[in-house]
Amino acid sequence: MSILADLPISLIVLCSGLGLVLIGLWGMLTQRNMIRMIVGFSLTDTGVHMVMVSIGYVTGGTAPIINDAVPMADAVNRVVDPVPSALVLTAIVIGLGVTAVMLSYAVRIYKARKTLMIDECTESKW
Amino acid sequence: MIEQNLSLLLVVIPLLAAPVTAMLPAGRLPWLLTLIVSWTCLVIAGWQLSVVIDGSVISYELGGWAPPWGIEYRIDAMNAFVALILSGIAAITLPYALRTVEKDIPRHQTSLFYAVFLLCLVGLLGIAQTGDVFNLFVFLEISSLSSYVLIAMGEQRRALTSAFQYLIMGTIGATFLLIGIGLVYAETGTLNMVDLNLRLQPILDHRTVHTGFAFIVVGIALKLALFPLHLWLPNAYKYAPSVVSVFLAATATKVAVYIMLRMVFGVFSNDFVRITPTDQMFLLLGIFGVILASVTAIYQTDVKRLLAYSSVAQVSYMVLGMGLASVLGITATLVHVFNHALIKGALFMACGALVYRVGSSQFENLNGLGRQMPWTFSAIFIAGLSLIGIPGTAGFISKWYFMLAALEQQSWLIALVILLGSLLAVVYMWKIVEVMFLRPASDNVASVKEAPVSLLIPMWVLVIANIYFGFYTELTVNVADSAARLLGVAAYHE
Numbered sequence A: 001m002s003i004l005a006d007l008p009i010s011l012i013v014l015c016s017g018l019g020l021v022l023i024g025l026w027g028m029l030t031q032r033n034m035i036r037m038i039v040g041f042s043l044t045d046t047g048v049h050m051v052m053v054s055i056g057y058v059t060g061g062t063a064p065i066i067n068d069a070v071p072m073a074d075a076v077n078r079v080v081d082p083v084p085s086a087l088v089l090t091a092i093v094i095g096l097g098v099t100a101v102m103l104s105y106a107v108r109i110y111k112a113r114k115t116l117m118i119d120e121c122t123e124s125k126w
Numbered sequence B: 001m002i003e004q005n006l007s008l009l010l011v012v013i014p015l016l017a018a019p020v021t022a023m024l025p026a027g028r029l030p031w032l033l034t035l036i037v038s039w040t041c042l043v044i045a046g047w048q049l050s051v052v053i054d055g056s057v058i059s060y061e062l063g064g065w066a067p068p069w070g071i072e073y074r075i076d077a078m079n080a081f082v083a084l085i086l087s088g089i090a091a092i093t094l095p096y097a098l099r100t101v102e103k104d105i106p107r108h109q110t111s112l113f114y115a116v117f118l119l120c121l122v123g124l125l126g127i128a129q130t131g132d133v134f135n136l137f138v139f140l141e142i143s144s145l146s147s148y149v150l151i152a153m154g155e156q157r158r159a160l161t162s163a164f165q166y167l168i169m170g171t172i173g174a175t176f177l178l179i180g181i182g183l184v185y186a187e188t189g190t191l192n193m194v195d196l197n198l199r200l201q202p203i204l205d206h207r208t209v210h211t212g213f214a215f216i217v218v219g220i221a222l223k224l225a226l227f228p229l230h231l232w233l234p235n236a237y238k239y240a241p242s243v244v245s246v247f248l249a250a251t252a253t254k255v256a257v258y259i260m261l262r263m264v265f266g267v268f269s270n271d272f273v274r275i276t277p278t279d280q281m282f283l284l285l286g287i288f289g290v291i292l293a294s295v296t297a298i299y300q301t302d303v304k305r306l307l308a309y310s311s312v313a314q315v316s317y318m319v320l321g322m323g324l325a326s327v328l329g330i331t332a333t334l335v336h337v338f339n340h341a342l343i344k345g346a347l348f349m350a351c352g353a354l355v356y357r358v359g360s361s362q363f364e365n366l367n368g369l370g371r372q373m374p375w376t377f378s379a380i381f382i383a384g385l386s387l388i389g390i391p392g393t394a395g396f397i398s399k400w401y402f403m404l405a406a407l408e409q410q411s412w413l414i415a416l417v418i419l420l421g422s423l424l425a426v427v428y429m430w431k432i433v434e435v436m437f438l439r440p441a442s443d444n445v446a447s448v449k450e451a452p453v454s455l456l457i458p459m460w461v462l463v464i465a466n467i468y469f470g471f472y473t474e475l476t477v478n479v480a481d482s483a484a485r486l487l488g489v490a491a492y493h494e
Helices: A002-006 A009-030 A034-056 A072-078 A082-113 B002-023 B028-052 B077-104 B107-129 B133-152 B158-188 B193-203 B207-224 B232-239 B242-267 B270-275 B278-298 B303-324 B327-358 B374-388 B394-408 B412-438 B453-471 B474-486
Strands: B058-061 B072-075
Touching (some): A009 B158, A082 B133, B002 B028, B002 B058, B002 B072, B028 B058, B072 B193, B077 B242, B077 B327, B077 B453, B077 B474, B107 B133, B107 B242, B158 B207, B158 B232, B232 B242, B242 B270, B242 B327, B278 B303, B278 B412, B303 B327, B303 B394, B303 B412, B327 B374, B327 B394, B327 B453, B374 B412, B374 B453, B394 B412, B394 B453, B394 B474
């Protein structure tokens, strides 16, 4: 327990983020059920966001607002890097769009074929 | 003054036009607006190229935030060249679009179709314009999402399934690119391409940089349809509406080639390519891609799928050029990006004309059609010659430069593969000629007429461009050469 407590929080977030990426990738590549593929994508996407947030995190850091509490000279060491958070906000919006498109395809394919299984390519892949 | 803003206008004009198009009443009005916008873009892109062709750089700071903090649009010869190809293809595709879209897309969806088409153009042009890696990811997603939608608008039911498969593969690619960008940011703390390049040089041996590089390259390779990650492409091109096949075949993979060049040589560096096995990997995948994709093309029974596999093979040529990692190799790649856009644009337009008249691109429905549709058939024939690389066509120029680049390094194997790829192209193009011209006409084609003039004119403009750029190579070769030098690629030394 003490080992875990000594680990910087950003490392824990980074590792679990990468773990989520792998689980999601496995889901997207091996599942044939469209909903499960979409769930896999969501996991991957969340994992990537966690990895990116952990990159900018500074243990014990504060919000990136330069005022009396955080003087300019000290800012580099004490504030959390705001850029990854901004990137992740953008990436979340993009992920929402991608998920919405995926789900709408799933709905349309389901309406047309009455199944959620994406068939193994009926035509030869070669 | 306006020259500073050209780079932004090229992205903003189609972006603003897209929602307007979506709100217009269905019919010809959305088409007209899209046509005007794409022609405007072509003018701006040409102007932009004329400004930077002497080696100068246009730098535009979005919102007045100075780079490397703000997003910078940085236009050098390569960006301007790619932007010109994109807007040129869009401008020539739209006159072609009018009749085929009326046939392929339900009337009430036409405004939406053209709006999504414009968004796709925005994404592709944005990729070409931006100097910021995260901005590049955003534009990549804009163009990808809209191309998934465009493909799914195909009338056959399988269009949706192939769009879904493309969506899954493309999303994995984009996610990898995002992880890679995140890792590189963790090491450098910057997203600006020029700044990244400077800050990466002292730390090229760091593990994180290598991991980020691997994620970025695999992510782009999925978009590029680099062998063996190409399996989404044939179905996506086959089931897409004709005009979408034309536009995507001529632009989407070319833009991915541009991203690969920019990231590998512009952001990382020629040194990095040489200290890692990147160049060998490109050469290996390129060799397998050229040969296997061409052989696969021979066994296709559908013109669209045949051309799609041929696209995979031609993209592999470009990857070969990157693997040679010399000024000549990159020049050959960029020249081929231009010429292949002309070739595949013409071929897919001809294929779309066949589908327009016959309703199918399967070989068994096209028997003897060459005599009924002589203009379409001769377009296929001439563009096919260009694809093979017969002297006097644009395709020859690119094959010639690939040859020069390979021989400069005494790689006889690469030279042999380039020749073999051309021979295989003779075989698969001959299959189309045989079906369309030598076989007796079957009953279903007896009453088929030549394609409408509005389809023939754009097709023949591209065919004539294929011949023109086979003789007048100043534009393509000079621009490609100065772009390759601007990338900081060193000339090859023994």
